[in-house]
Amino acid sequence: MKVVVLGSGIVGVSTAWFLARDGHEVTVIDRACGPARETSFANGGQISVSQSEPWAQPDVPWKVLKWLFREDAPLLYRPMFDPAQWAFCLRFLNECRPSRAEANMRQILALGRFSRATFDLIRAETGLAFDHRERGIVSIFLSQQELDAAAHAAAVMAEFGVDKKVVSRDEMVAIEPALAGYSANVVGATYCESDQSGDVHRFTCGLAGLAEAAGVEFRFSTRVNALLAEGGDIAGVSVTGPDGAFATVTADAYVLALGSHSPLVARTAGLSLPIYPAKGYSATLPVIDAGAAPTASLTDESYKIVMSRLGERLRIAGTAELAGYSSTLNPVRCRLLVERARTIFPGACDWDAAQFWTGLRPATPGNVPLIGRTRYPRLWLNTGHGTLGWTEGPGSGRALAELIAGRDPGIAFHFQGC
Structure with a gap:
């Protein structure tokens, strides 16, 4: 055919x-x-079944209202005279109901596990090189409320055989020693050992x-x-x-x-099609001190930013912006990525050598x-x-x-x- x-x-x-x-x-x-x-081309680099929680959660509408006029908000909504945008937002609100959020997560988990097995199959058959790492994903939390919600999600994921677990600060540092200098700011973390990372473009x-x-x-x-x-x-x-x-x-x-x-x-x-572009940003920086840079992939849940080591580079990516099909780089959001990574891993990179990129993620409401x-x-x-x-x-x-x-x-x- x-x-x-x-x-x-x-x-x-x-x-x-x-x-x-x-x-x-x-x-x-x-x-x-x-x-x-x-x-x-230049996403966050995570092969992240453990990140299967949809953006549409019961508490997100209130967060979006709080973030509405913040240029550095994790989810930035720019109201436009665009019927597609308003239709998407109404559907998104419907998917924020607790029953819908959990049902969506179960579907995303099932597809993610199947895809990870497929990815491993392709990798074994082809031997492709793409800065691949199997060091898992550490997700850090700055508030107990966020950590408690993550613990509930991890329990649901365990039903699907996803090995995401809550870890203490000491356990977090044992997994990723580069977090030692920042650990005092963290309430707790989760860790999924089976998650991976790599360069999607390669x-x-x-x-x-x-x-x-x-x-x-x-x-x-x-x-x-x-x-x-x-x-x-x-x-x-x-x-x-x-x-x-x-x-x-x-x-x-x-x-x-x-x-x-x-x-x-x-x-x-x-x-x-119920799809709307969610603009994401990334910054790629050269690593100058390998010992100060992470080897596990990291998710900063409070800022919705991910960081992945790609060879001798550090990729920092995240945030979402509902602003139509614009691909213009917002300097505030670009600076946020670099400043957040520098706060956590201060000596890891040449922070003045960032290469910025933006891409439109095809988001569905759930x-x-x-x-x-x-x-x-x-x-x-x-x-x-x-x-x-x-x-x-x-x-x-x-x-x-x-x-x-x-x-x-x-x-x-x-x-x-x-």
């Missing part, structure tokens, strides 16, 4: 990889000049190279204009090539994996991605992974390939389209 995958981030490339392994003729189309050039580019060698065709610098709906199905995809010429690409099946731009393309076929067939028989979705694209991407690609082949992926996840 001929399959066209729209998007070459971690989700799209993983999907193409598993489709090609199933014997399909696969073409990947992306407007960028190469794989993983947008949201999969991994995705490496996997794309292997996929191309296996017969996958990549068409870069090619803009996706529209899905061409005809007779109750998708008859093709309108694209503009590198030379500016319009063309129609046809296939037996189409996979929409364009991240935050998925709803814009879906709209051309009359589909409404953080559960859209994976499955749409009302158009030939059109499939693999999008909406929010902050967990690196964690969920390999498994999502494998699961969708199974669905396209008519097989059950075998995980407790509600596969759905639109």
